[in-house]
Amino acid sequence: MTVVELPARTHPDERTLATGNDQLKRRRRREYGLFALLVAPNLLVIAVFAYWPIIYNAFLSLTDWNMIAARPKFIGLANYGRTLTDPAFHKTLWITVVFTGLIVVGSLIIGLALAFLFNLPLKGRGAVRTIAFAPHILSGAAVATIWAFIFDPGYGLLRALIEPFGAEPPDWMNNSDWALPGLVIVYLWKNVGFAALIYLAGLQGLPKELDEAAAIDGASTWTRFRAIKLPLLAPITFFLLITTVIGTFQAFDVIAVMTGGGPGDATTTLSWSIYNEGFQAFNAGRAATLSIIMFVILLVVTTVQAKVMERRVHYR
Amino acid sequence: MKLRAIQYVVLIGVAAVFLGPLYWLLSTAFKQPSEIYQWPPAWWPHLTWENFSLAWKAAPFDRYFLNSTIITVVGTALKVINAVLTAYAFAYLRFPFKKVLFFLVLGAMMVPGHVTLLPNYLTVATLGWINTYAGLIIPGIGSAFATFLMRQHFLTLPTEVTDAAAVDGAGHLRTLWRVVLPMSQPMLVTVVVITAVEEWNNFVWPLIVTNTASMRTLPVGLLILKDEEGLAAWGTIMAGTLLVLAPMLLIFLIAQRYIVGGITQGALKG
Numbered sequence: 001m002t003v004v005e006l007p008a009r010t011h012p013d014e015r016t017l018a019t020g021n022d023q024l025k026r027r028r029r030r031e032y033g034l035f036a037l038l039v040a041p042n043l044l045v046i047a048v049f050a051y052w053p054i055i056y057n058a059f060l061s062l063t064d065w066n067m068i069a070a071r072p073k074f075i076g077l078a079n080y081g082r083t084l085t086d087p088a089f090h091k092t093l094w095i096t097v098v099f100t101g102l103i104v105v106g107s108l109i110i111g112l113a114l115a116f117l118f119n120l121p122l123k124g125r126g127a128v129r130t131i132a133f134a135p136h137i138l139s140g141a142a143v144a145t146i147w148a149f150i151f152d153p154g155y156g157l158l159r160a161l162i163e164p165f166g167a168e169p170p171d172w173m174n175n176s177d178w179a180l181p182g183l184v185i186v187y188l189w190k191n192v193g194f195a196a197l198i199y200l201a202g203l204q205g206l207p208k209e210l211d212e213a214a215a216i217d218g219a220s221t222w223t224r225f226r227a228i229k230l231p232l233l234a235p236i237t238f239f240l241l242i243t244t245v246i247g248t249f250q251a252f253d254v255i256a257v258m259t260g261g262g263p264g265d266a267t268t269t270l271s272w273s274i275y276n277e278g279f280q281a282f283n284a285g286r287a288a289t290l291s292i293i294m295f296v297i298l299l300v301v302t303t304v305q306a307k308v309m310e311r312r313v314h315y316r
Numbered sequence: 317m318k319l320r321a322i323q324y325v326v327l328i329g330v331a332a333v334f335l336g337p338l339y340w341l342l343s344t345a346f347k348q349p350s351e352i353y354q355w356p357p358a359w360w361p362h363l364t365w366e367n368f369s370l371a372w373k374a375a376p377f378d379r380y381f382l383n384s385t386i387i388t389v390v391g392t393a394l395k396v397i398n399a400v401l402t403a404y405a406f407a408y409l410r411f412p413f414k415k416v417l418f419f420l421v422l423g424a425m426m427v428p429g430h431v432t433l434l435p436n437y438l439t440v441a442t443l444g445w446i447n448t449y450a451g452l453i454i455p456g457i458g459s460a461f462a463t464f465l466m467r468q469h470f471l472t473l474p475t476e477v478t479d480a481a482a483v484d485g486a487g488h489l490r491t492l493w494r495v496v497l498p499m500s501q502p503m504l505v506t507v508v509v510i511t512a513v514e515e516w517n518n519f520v521w522p523l524i525v526t527n528t529a530s531m532r533t534l535p536v537g538l539l540i541l542k543d544e545e546g547l548a549a550w551g552t553i554m555a556g557t558l559l560v561l562a563p564m565l566l567i568f569l570i571a572q573r574y575i576v577g578g579i580t581q582g583a584l585k586g
Binding site: 039114131132150157194275295 | 320326331333340341356357402405409411412414420423426432438439454455456458463488513523524553556557576580
């Protein structure tokens with residue numbers, strides 16, 4: 001994100017008066033005081049509930065603690081050693097990567113396709129765009145209960161839709177092969193409208209001349225898409241990629257309602273296992289270790305974003 | 317012409333994909349329980365409120381609704397006040413090391429919320445705030461992104477207006493209230509609506525920080541209802557789900573353009 005820097009705003013009197021007299025000093029002191037007063041509550045909350053948790057996590061990750069004993073027991077890096085060599089953790093990481101990958105690729109491709117659709121001169125496209133975006137602002141827990149019933153093998157909507165074709169639905173959420181794809185479908189349904197919205201704004205901001213010139217030169221629709229539009233949309237694709245990765249890594253509500261990490265560990269993502277270790281197994285040290293691992297992964301992602309944004313994958 | 321027809325078919329198909337689940341929710345919530353468990357399903361149900369009274373009997377939904385409303389209203393108010401005051405200070409006042417402080421505020425966006433769950437739970441426990449409104453609300457009122465949006469907006473306002481206010485002898489708070497905020501109304505509405513939606517939908521924090529039914533919020537209550545009722549009471553569960561969704565759907569219909577505007581702005585100007 002770029003921070004717009006404009007010249008500092010000074011009180012208009014000060015631009016005309018000579019500096020250095022007592023009155024100005026007093027005014028400046030009052031201005032400092034007011035600044036501190038206005039900013040302090042926000043900074044305090046941010047310090048206590050956003051920055052302190054990182055330090056606290058780092059400390060807890062070096063301990064063994066069931067959150068009942070009077071104090072955590074210091075065990076050095078044992079949690080990291082154990083976690084990083086634990087096959088269950090490897091599986092969790094793999095599930096997280098597959099889950100995130102499917103959602104990122106799915107929402108980018110479907111989102112882009114929808115954006116092109118909404119960019120066509122069709123009647124009612126605005127309404128459909130709004131309908132497709134609506135799930136994005138709905139409660140994940142509520143969306144999850146709707147889909148749990150849609151996926152219900154006995155009386156669900158999906159069975160009603162595919163039965164006429166002679167197909168039978170799987171028991172989605174109780175089948176370890178189908179649970180993860182089921183969750184991916186729900187998250188895509190909830191979030192492709194967002195990707196479509198952003199892509200649409202990007203499409204509408206593209207310079208028309210380039211595309212028109214290529215069309216006159218006889219470039220096909222596909223060539224114009226691949227060689228002109230897609231590269232010009234690169235910054236938007238990149239933005240969506242990063243935000244979707246960060247969001248999906250922390251996906252929790254739909255998983256909690258639909259599968260609870262199961263069946264078995266089929267949908268145990270990193271975010272679920274942080275919750276599970278911390279608030280169901282009461283193993284603060286392990287939960288903190290997993291939190292630090294997630295923090296580092298996402299920090300790398302955001303740092304890459306910041307670096308690329310600085311170099312501006314921008315066409316302007 | 318043929319191509320256009322295909323495009324319309326696709327457009328209608330897309331609408332159906334996104335409306336279908338919502339129709340399924342709505343029709344089930346108003347179906348008679350016997351209709352829910354018939355096959356093939358009843359597409360045009362005989363309407364009844366029965367599921368809602370069942371949901372009310374199964375869980376204290378009025379209490380959940382009250383808690384969600386309190387948290388959303390108070391949480392949004394505090395967070396937006398934080399954002400406005402911080403943004404004003406950074407846009408209009410001088411302070412040593414202001415830039416460093418601003419990056420400290422923005423840096424909070426780099427901390428994924430999920431990573432803070434356990435430490436924040438322990439901090440809130442130390443403060444004695446478990447299962448209280450303070451515990452539900454306070455940890456979420458720090459504002460980084462909304463502060464960023466507001467400050468960027470303040471910087472686009474013409475200097476002459478705030479200068480004129482200062483020359484007229486208006487103090488900073490008066491200038492903020494009388495001049496800057498009225499000129500920032502669309503951005504303010506956007507920030508309020510987006511924050512309110514987040515507060516209402518918040519799930520994992522209320523889940524871990526509350527432990528009695530009297531403090532649960534709607535989304536958490538829904539999870540408990542589903543776990544307790546299981547597959548036997550889809551009508552009850554869908555009625556509860558509708559209670560969670562209806563207020564946000566309503567807000568979305570009213571304030572759609574502010575939400576869409578704010579989200580695309582946040583993305584494209586970033």
